[in-house]
Amino acid sequence: MTRLSSWRLIAASAFLVAGTGVASARDAATDTPSRGPGHAAIASANFLATNAGFEVLGKGGNAFDAAVAVSSTLAVVEQQSSGLGGGFMALLHRASDNRDVFVDARETAPRAVDMKVYVGKDGKPNREVSTRGPLSAGIPGEPAGLVWVAQHYGKLPLSVSLAPAIRVAKEGFQPDSRFLGAIADHKDDLARYPASAAVLLPGGNVPTAGWTLKQPDLARTLERLAAQGRDGFYKGETAKLLVSSTRKAGGNWTAADLESYTVKEREPLRVDYKGYRIVTAPPPSSGGVAIAEILNILGGYDLTRLDVAHATHLVIEAMRRAFRDHNEYLGDPDFVKMPLDMLLSTYYADGLRATISPDKATPSDLLPTAMASEPGMHTTHFSVIDADGNMVASTLTVNLEFGSTFVAEGTGVFLNDEMDDFALVPGQPNAFGLRGSLANAPEPGKRMLSSMSPSFVFGADRTAVIGSPGGSTIITQVLEGILAFIDGKDASGITAQKRFHHQYLPDRVDVEPGVFDDATAKALTAMGHVLKERSPWGFMNVVTWDHRTGKLDAASDPRRPSGLGKVQ
The missing domain is CATH 1.10.246.130 (Gamma-glutamyltranspeptidase, large (L) subunit, C-terminal domain)
Known part of the structure; x- marks a missing residue:
């Protein structure tokens, strides 16, 4: 043999003889206690995001409201790793009924996706197309995911949970050495796109320590999301700016792509x-x-x-x-x-x-x-437990640093480059060295596989x-x-x-x-x-x-x- x-x-024997080895929802004696810890804990990649979570908890919010505050603030202060132009996957635990749910706000391929665009003349993935510019970007899921979590699990209005992020975007913050180092590493790519350079390259130069980054366009995008909910991003002014900017730069997004995006609970x-x-x-x-x-x-x-x-x-x-x-x-x-x-x-x-x-x-x-380059770090994660025992584990990403490095003009939003997470050429490695099969090939509306x-x-x-x-x-x-x-x-x-x-x-x-x-x-x-x-x-x-x-x-x-x- x-x-x-x-x-x-x-494999076949296991499939035919055995049921799943994954435990059922309620058959173990290791469920969380009925009473919460009485206080809260948050761990995130930036102190401003952690503090934003506690600010919202202090206003009567729960772990899910705090998650919206942490995520949106990271979208302002850690744009090299996450943002409104990307997506997230979050695991939620609701203490009141001991329920665990997975919220899938992963990006999706646009309807006009064409695999041939991402293949070079040598038959290998064209990294210039799949990791830079608007053709590398999937339809963002983070804004819809934030609205979903707030509406289905939070206690506070979205405007309250997004307030810290809006404030930081307006008033500005001083990026840390990691953020500044990422700008230096990607200066040439950022300089290719006027809106990207306007945000991160003041005077055309890489900023130095002590620089204050203010993002009025991003603040207005967040304000529209806070005021109008999902429609504040996927319809109206923000959607028009996203579609016009991407298409002007050679992308293929349409208004229908944005309008049809849906969050999935799994x-x-x-x-x-x-x-x-x-x-x-x-x-x-x-x-x-x-x-x-x-x-x-x-x-x-x-x-x-x-x-x-x-x-x-x-x-x-x-x-x-x-x-x-x-x-x-x-x-x-x-x-x-x-x-x-x-x-x-x-x-x-x-x-x-x-x-x-x-x-x-x-x-x-x-x-x-199987139909695997160095692994990368260009994502972010935070963890929350509130006083009642509600819990959130959320991982957010734009894929590579600053995603596509393309900012949609007038939005302040860096678009992801998640199209590279598809198996654009089955059997060929992506930017993280992972090889995929046709199961992860791009199709209109399909979510790319994630780690x-x-x-x-x-x-x-x-x-x-x-x-x-x-x-x-x-x-x-x-x-x-x-x-x-x-x-x-x-x-x-x-x-x-x-x-x-x-x-x-x-x-x-x-x-x-x-x-x-x-x-x-x-x-x-x-x-x-x-x-x-x-x-x-x-x-x-x-x-x-x-x-x-x-x-x-x-x-x-x-x-x-x-x-x-x-x-x-």
């Missing part, structure tokens, strides 16, 4: 691991499926009985297999059928585990080829709200954060721990400096793993809750000093 057919036999994925319930993101996020698959594989081992090298080896091998399936099967659930019952089955995990040698790496080219993995971890005594930016590394960061929480680490320990990452292709283990001691690194190399050191990555923001004491803990990734985790 060939390698490929034996692998398929494992059922989260749930998986049990070592007595904990993990609630995570479903497709079109690939992250939750991969995390669940990895945990199901690792569930068959007692990692605590192994030395660090062998335990790490097993985690890497589980990552390898999950990312292979990520590349092969996943896409927008409204457009493609995915074998989720198979992928999430514990029986399927048993079969995958049987292919793992306890002390030897499996070269990725010995696994069936965003906002997650909750429910234990008998402790709960965590966790997520991170990081392109394809989001999945492994959140996985390692979950494992660290289960091992007893607090929020600061989770965000600060060193990271490693394997995504099937390229066949290597990316490692932060100092993640392994010399003996562990030598042992992993002897097993056949290729270790590649790279600069630290991620911007994880975590909130934890100890049910026994009511204590909340919040931490922002120490790799990025602009973040703030705060309990109040």
Whole structure:
């Protein structure tokens, strides 16, 4: 039997014999307590956004109102990572009825999408088209998502929750070194578009420390959203500006694209691991499926009985297999059928585990080829728990830094470059090195696959709200954060721990400096793993809750000093 057919036999057997390994909504004894902690915690990538969340809580809002305030303020102060021109995926927990829901505000392909536009003469993806300018932009989902969360789950008018962002956009703020560094890195691209240069290149130059960035156009866009709700962005003045500006610059957006955008509510994925319930993101996020698959594989081992090298080896091998399936099967659930019952089955995990040698790496080219460049950090995440026990884990993005680098004139909005997250040429890597199949090929109105993995971890005594930016590394960061929480680490320990990452292709283990001691690194190399050191990555923001004491803990990734985790 060939390698490929034996692998398929494992998959088919799991699909036919086993039901899903994902737990049902109410069958575990690890639900959150009926009474909240009595105070609140927020961790986000910028202190102004964290403070905006607390400002709205102080006006009588709940975690969902705070999420709108944090998201919209990040859209002003962290435009290199998120914004009204992008999208988000959010996991919500409503304490009053113990309900978990996933809000999908991912961008969609415009109706006039044409794959041929994104393919170069050499048959490979044309990165100039797929990552720069209006043709790289999907129809934004963040504004509609903010309105949806406020109207369906919040307590306050949208105008109150958006007020901090509007104020900061009008009055200005001083960008931190990370923001200024991103401007310097993309100066030439920003200079190509007059509206982009007008926002970020005063006098045509890269600004320096102490510069105050005021954004009156963005403030007016936010004011229209606050006053008119969804129609304030997807119809009327803002929509006219978006369509005219993109089409003038060679894009293909229409008024119908904007008017027809819809937010989707989806059922989260749930998986049990070592007595904990993990609630995570479903497709079109690939992250939750991969995390669940990895945990199901690792569930068959007692990692605590192994030395660090062998335990790490097993985690890497589980990552390898999950990312292979990520590349092969996943896409927008409204457009493609995915074998989720198979992928999430514990029986399927048993079969995958049987292919793992306890002390030897499996070269990725010995696994069936899937239809994976350096991972990037150009997304953002925040976590919230309020006094009543409502929770939000939200990951927001414009894809690469400043997205398409194109600002729609008169709006102050940087458009995303999420079209690059489609499999524009099946089997060819995108900007994050991920390879996709036809399941993730672009179609009108389709959502591109994402790695965003906002997650909750429910234990008998402790709960965590966790997520991170990081392109394809989001999945492994959140996985390692979950494992660290289960091992007893607090929020600061989770965000600060060193990271490693394997995504099937390229066949290597990316490692932060100092993640392994010399003996562990030598042992992993002897097993056949290729270790590649790279600069630290991620911007994880975590909130934890100890049910026994009511204590909340919040931490922002120490790799990025602009973040703030705060309990109040």
